[in-house]
Amino acid sequence: MVKVGIVGVGTVGVSVAQILKENADVISARAGRDIVVKSGVVKNLSKDRGVDITLTDNVDDILNDDEIEIVVELMGGVDEPYEVVTKALKSGKAVVTANKALLAYHRYELQELAKDIAFEYEASVAGGIPIINALRNGLSANHIESIMGIMNGTCNYMLTKMSNEGVAYDVILKEAQDLGYAEADPTFDVGGYDAAHKLLILASIAYGIDAKPEDILIEGIENISQDDIAFAKEFGYAIKLLGIAKKDGNEVELRVHAALVPQDEMIAKIDGVMNGISVVGDKVGETLYYGAGAGGDATASAVVANIVDIVRGGKSTPMLGFDRPMEAGTLTLKDSADIESKYYLRVNVSDKAGVLARITKIFEEHNISVQTMLQRPADGSSANLLISTHNAKESDIQAMIQTLQELDFVQSKPAMIRIV
Amino acid sequence: MVKVGIVGVGTVGVSVAQILKENADVISARAGRDIVVKSGVVKNLSKDRGVDITLTDNVDDILNDDEIEIVVELMGGVDEPYEVVTKALKSGKAVVTANKALLAYHRYELQELAKDIAFEYEASVAGGIPIINALRNGLSANHIESIMGIMNGTCNYMLTKMSNEGVAYDVILKEAQDLGYAEADPTFDVGGYDAAHKLLILASIAYGIDAKPEDILIEGIENISQDDIAFAKEFGYAIKLLGIAKKDGNEVELRVHAALVPQDEMIAKIDGVMNGISVVGDKVGETLYYGAGAGGDATASAVVANIVDIVRGGKSTPMLGFDRPMEAGTLTLKDSADIESKYYLRVNVSDKAGVLARITKIFEEHNISVQTMLQRPADGSSANLLISTHNAKESDIQAMIQTLQELDFVQSKPAMIRIV
Numbered sequence: 001m002v003k004v005g006i007v008g009v010g011t012v013g014v015s016v017a018q019i020l021k022e023n024a025d026v027i028s029a030r031a032g033r034d035i036v037v038k039s040g041v042v043k044n045l046s047k048d049r050g051v052d053i054t055l056t057d058n059v060d061d062i063l064n065d066d067e068i069e070i071v072v073e074l075m076g077g078v079d080e081p082y083e084v085v086t087k088a089l090k091s092g093k094a095v096v097t098a099n100k101a102l103l104a105y106h107r108y109e110l111q112e113l114a115k116d117i118a119f120e121y122e123a124s125v126a127g128g129i130p131i132i133n134a135l136r137n138g139l140s141a142n143h144i145e146s147i148m149g150i151m152n153g154t155c156n157y158m159l160t161k162m163s164n165e166g167v168a169y170d171v172i173l174k175e176a177q178d179l180g181y182a183e184a185d186p187t188f189d190v191g192g193y194d195a196a197h198k199l200l201i202l203a204s205i206a207y208g209i210d211a212k213p214e215d216i217l218i219e220g221i222e223n224i225s226q227d228d229i230a231f232a233k234e235f236g237y238a239i240k241l242l243g244i245a246k247k248d249g250n251e252v253e254l255r256v257h258a259a260l261v262p263q264d265e266m267i268a269k270i271d272g273v274m275n276g277i278s279v280v281g282d283k284v285g286e287t288l289y290y291g292a293g294a295g296g297d298a299t300a301s302a303v304v305a306n307i308v309d310i311v312r313g314g315k316s317t318p319m320l321g322f323d324r325p326m327e328a329g330t331l332t333l334k335d336s337a338d339i340e341s342k343y344y345l346r347v348n349v350s351d352k353a354g355v356l357a358r359i360t361k362i363f364e365e366h367n368i369s370v371q372t373m374l375q376r377p378a379d380g381s382s383a384n385l386l387i388s389t390h391n392a393k394e395s396d397i398q399a400m401i402q403t404l405q406e407l408d409f410v411q412s413k414p415a416m417i418r419i420v
Numbered sequence: 421m422v423k424v425g426i427v428g429v430g431t432v433g434v435s436v437a438q439i440l441k442e443n444a445d446v447i448s449a450r451a452g453r454d455i456v457v458k459s460g461v462v463k464n465l466s467k468d469r470g471v472d473i474t475l476t477d478n479v480d481d482i483l484n485d486d487e488i489e490i491v492v493e494l495m496g497g498v499d500e501p502y503e504v505v506t507k508a509l510k511s512g513k514a515v516v517t518a519n520k521a522l523l524a525y526h527r528y529e530l531q532e533l534a535k536d537i538a539f540e541y542e543a544s545v546a547g548g549i550p551i552i553n554a555l556r557n558g559l560s561a562n563h564i565e566s567i568m569g570i571m572n573g574t575c576n577y578m579l580t581k582m583s584n585e586g587v588a589y590d591v592i593l594k595e596a597q598d599l600g601y602a603e604a605d606p607t608f609d610v611g612g613y614d615a616a617h618k619l620l621i622l623a624s625i626a627y628g629i630d631a632k633p634e635d636i637l638i639e640g641i642e643n644i645s646q647d648d649i650a651f652a653k654e655f656g657y658a659i660k661l662l663g664i665a666k667k668d669g670n671e672v673e674l675r676v677h678a679a680l681v682p683q684d685e686m687i688a689k690i691d692g693v694m695n696g697i698s699v700v701g702d703k704v705g706e707t708l709y710y711g712a713g714a715g716g717d718a719t720a721s722a723v724v725a726n727i728v729d730i731v732r733g734g735k736s737t738p739m740l741g742f743d744r745p746m747e748a749g750t751l752t753l754k755d756s757a758d759i760e761s762k763y764y765l766r767v768n769v770s771d772k773a774g775v776l777a778r779i780t781k782i783f784e785e786h787n788i789s790v791q792t793m794l795q796r797p798a799d800g801s802s803a804n805l806l807i808s809t810h811n812a813k814e815s816d817i818q819a820m821i822q823t824l825q826e827l828d829f830v831q832s833k834p835a836m837i838r839i840v
Contacts, residue, residue: 019561019703025747029628030560032743122558128704130558137557138542138550140450141439141724208449266710269689283439284548284712284721290686291707301704304561309737316733323452327445 001034002311005062007084008074009040009049012098012123015300016072017051020307027304031311038068063087070307073097082106089113094314096306098123098299104197104213107204111319118315120306125198126151126275128298129291130305135205135279136321142281143327144206147245148420149277150270151198153293154182154189155221155241159258160271163229163239169222181273191220192241192256199243199256202277206245207252208326209333217255217336217394223415224258227346227376231386232260235372238268242420250327251334260344260419337395342371342419344388345401350409351383358407359385366400368392382411388419421454422731425482427504428494429460429469432518432543435720436492437471440727447724451731458488483507490727493517502526509533514734516726518543518719524617524633527624531739538735540726545618546571546695548718549711550725555625555699556741562701563747564626567665568840569697570690571618573713574602574609575641575661579678580691583649583659589642601693611640612661612676619663619676622697626665627672628746629753637675637756637814643835644678647766647796651806652680655792658688662840670747671754680764680839757815762791762839764808765821770829771803778827779805786820788812802831808839 004020006013017037020027028034039054041062049055062068063084071088073095075081081102085095089110094117097103103110103124110119122132126149135144150156158172167175173190176182188194196218203209221241232239237260246253261268266288270276275293280286292298309316349355356375363370369390376384389397397416405413424440426433437457440447448454459474461482469475482488483504491508493515495501501522505515509530514537517523523530523544530539542552546569555564570576574596581592593610596602608614616638623629641661652659657680666673681688686708690696695713700706712718769775776795783790789810796804809817817836825833 015703023561023563023703026563026742027561029742029744029746030738032738128701129707130554133553133558134550134709137729138553138725139721140728141443141447141721143443143446266689269686281548281721283435283443283717283724285718287549287709287711289554289707289709292705295705297703298705301559301561301701304703305558308560309557312738313733313736316736317729318450318452318732322446322449324449326449 001036002069003036003038003067004070004072004307005038005065005068006040006072006074007059007062008076009042009051009055010074011296012299012303013040013074014049014051015296016303017053019297019300019304027308031308033311035307035311038065059084063091068093070094070096070310072303072307073099075099078102078105085110086113089117089119092117094118094310096120096303096310098303100124100194100197100201104200107201107320108210114319116315118310119319120310121201122306123299123302125201126277126289126291127293127295128301129275129277129289129293130302131202131277131289132205134287134289135202136317139279139281139284139287140321142283143247145247145280145282147202147206147277147279148267149243150240150267150275151195151243151277151293152189152241153273153275154186156270156275157181157273158190159221159224159239159241162224162226163233166226168226169224190222192218195241195243196256199245199254203245203252203254205321207247207331208320208322209252209254209331211254211333215333217257217339219257221258225415227384227386228415228417231344231346231374235388236263237261237419238263239417240267244420248334250330250332252331253334253339255336255339258417260417339394340391341394342389342391343397344386344417344419346415347385347387347404348378348382348411349385350411351377351381352409355409362400362403366396366403368396368400421456422489423456423458423487424490424492424727425458425485425488426460426492426494427479427482428496429462429471429475430494431716432719432723433460433492433494434469434471435716436723437473439717439720439724447728451728453731455727455731458485479504483511488513490514490516490730492723492727493519495519498522498525505530506533509537509539512537514538514730516540516723516730518723520544520614520617520621524620527621527740528630534739536735538730539739540730541621542726543719543722545621546697546709546711547713547715548721549695549697549709549713550722551622551697551709552625554707554709555622556737559699559701559704559707560741562703563667565667565700565702567622567626567697567699568687569663570660570687570695571615571663571697571713572609572661573693573695574606576690576695577601577693578610579641579644579659579661582644582646583653586646588646589644610642612638615661615663616676619665619674623665623672623674625741627667627751628740628742629672629674629751631674631753635753637677637759639677641678645835647804647806648835648837651764651766651794655808656683657681657839658683659837660687664840668754670750670752672751673754673759675756675759678837680837759814760811761814762809762811763817764806764837764839766835767805767807767824768798768802768831769805770831771797771801772829775829779824782820782823786816786823788816788820
């Protein structure tokens with residue numbers, strides 16, 4: 001019998017305990033041994049968790065318990081869990097975590113600490129979808145050309161609703177909060193930070209790239225308007241918040257932002273709270289993984305799968321999937337300013353003579369080539385220019401937006417969405 | 421350095437050798453050791469394979485070579501490869517195969533033989549998609565409620581073309597043959613047998629169910645007509661050849677057939693030669709895996725991933741994913757006659773008075789409840805009745821089709837497609 005300790009018995013922790021009990025028949029058949037939760041650590045002992053495990057408020061009760069072979073870390077945060085898992089690994093206990101923030105900041109130190117002991121984290125990216133497993137094991141024969149994914153269910157829910165029902169951003173955010181899909185302070189989700197943490201984890205497995213959230217381009221969905229949705233529909237796009245990792249020569253670009261995706265791409269067809277991640281390998285081509293990216297049971301499904309794998313085989317795969325530097329350690333992070341993309345811009349201008357000529361001139365001066373341009377009447381005497389570009393450089397676009405914004409006939413900061 | 425021997429150096433074997441060479445940088449970083457193909461076995465030594473490995477026509481050269489740690493079986497067929505992999509396992513060599521037929525007939529014997537040594541077969545189902553990995557490892561916390569997948573690219577290509585371009589079955593079959601998607605004798609693909617082999621493998625991992633192809637319901641796409649496609653479109657369905665495994669109490673139903681799938685299901689959105697497999701777990705909900713199901717490089721991607729996993733960890737997961745009987749060994753195969761489904765029927769009848777009344781009476785007599793009925797003029801003085809039913813039993817539907825077929829005003833055997 002294998003004994004597990006859970007540090008942090010919230011929604012996911014309760015689900016882990018319940019799954020290990022309710023599905024014990026298949027789990028023990030698959031693992032070859034019975035697995036039970038011996039104890040759980042909580043901050044508040046008086047709160048009823050509705051689950052039948054021994055609780056303590058002292059993490060040392062688990063860390064010093066020789067019977068416990070596997071520590072499941074579900075505390076959230078960065079510093080405290082880092083301390084806990086470090087102690088667990090040093091005392092020879094395997095660790096399973098669902099903590100993406102911990103990994104976004106400490107995955108390379110943890111890979112070092114976990115050289116000879118299992119440290120698993122399937123649930124940290126895309127909840128119940130076994131994407132870590134797929135990328136680290138299933139696609140190991142490939143140079144990964146790109147990863148492109150819907151990694152945040154809250155944003156996808158909101159964008160899907162805005163698109164299907166024509167509802168404004170603020171209205172749908174309120175609804176998502178009422179449904180429990182978005183937090184009271186929604187910044188972590190709608191600002192793209194949650195997706196960025198997940199992207200960094202995947203990029204380490206694919207490329208061995210070391211970067212922190214503050215090193216990469218992160219934008220959220222706060223400025224998406226119904227004008228943009230209308231443009232997207234008219235030109236055959238869906239709007240999705242994407243995490244993108246892409247190899248270009250010896251550089252890897254990492255970015256999180258809303259994007260216009262052609263409607264016939266599989267990733268454009270993923271709606272509502274679901275997650276989906278497309279991975280292109282040089283040999284396998286595109287593969288895509290779809291499922292629930294959040295929720296207690298879905299997340300716990302991944303945590304328990306990690307426990308089963310540890311019980312089956314101990315340590316088999318290196319934590320981040322590589323033992324020697326990937327591609328001889330030649331890959332570096334591309335400067336965000338150098339990222340190239342097609343862009344869509346929405347510029348609200350005074351509706352008077354000469355404006356179009358001035359705008360197109362400015363595009364030319366910034367080396368940006370226009371692909372389509374559409375003028376739509378807006379409020380009062382203004383018009384919206386909806387413009388898509390050919391491939392352009394991030395720094396050129398940003399400089400141009402700055403220039404446009406300073407013109408007297410441009411009414412507000414131009415909105416921009418990248419096209420993939 | 422790990423040395424590999426390949427038995428059967430055809431398209432996939434050549435790709436395996438090329439990938440191990442071309443992608444050696446990432447592969448050795450991930451595996452922690454260098455991996456090289458030492459030799460390959462072919463029937464015809466005089467044929468140029470375009471790949472730089474030592475060839476022999478004697479399989480014993482590999483089986484008796486102590487330097488070779490991993491044997492890759494890519495021969496095709498059942499009996500001969502079974503003999504080869506048995507010898508390899510008994511001599512302590514790990515085995516990787518892409519051979520679905522071998523597994524459809526011998527997976528339980530192989531699981532016994534491979535108790536203490538790795539036997540991997542990711543490429544046997546859905547080519548480059550790591551579905552074995554997902555089901556055996558990523559979803560191990562779940563009771564699997566169902567598996568439903570597009571497991572044959574040839575059929576999906578043909579059905580997509582028939583639907584998008586209104587082309588007849590025979591025309592599109594010829595085209596698929598010209599493109600190399602279908603064999604000169606296409607029965608194995610279009611008859612559903614290829615998908616059935618794959619389904620049996622997945623069902624063993626999910627349920628521990630032992631069955632052979634001849635034990636389960638297998639139908640192909642040969643009778644799908646443009647009338648059926650038109651009906652599907654009108655009522656919001658796509659037509660797909662599906663492999664389905666579904667748990668119902670202590671029974672598991674296994675079946676391969678064309679099916680009408682609601683257009684908003686993810687599986688309905690998978691077009692062309694691509695494969696996609698949807699798995700529903702009791703905890704994780706639906707997850708879906710999409711990618712190239714065939715082709716040398718995609719298949720070899722999975723073979724090489726298996727090799728990397730073996731080099732990393734030797735044997736960790738039981739071959740079929742379980743060590744003890746699944747669900748205490750209580751699961752049994754459901755009799756095909758007892759499978760329940762909704763059905764769509766196309767009945768070509770003489771266009772005369774009283775026919776509709778007779779037909780509906782016969783439905784009633786067979787306990788089959790009609791959901792929608794549509795009458796369309798057909799050639800000459802006949803009409804097509806397009807009927808969808810509520811849930812009904814396979815044996816009742818088959819008996820009713822028999823009855824209908826014997827009526828003087830029914831012009832040909834009624835066509836039937838199940839609805840999922």
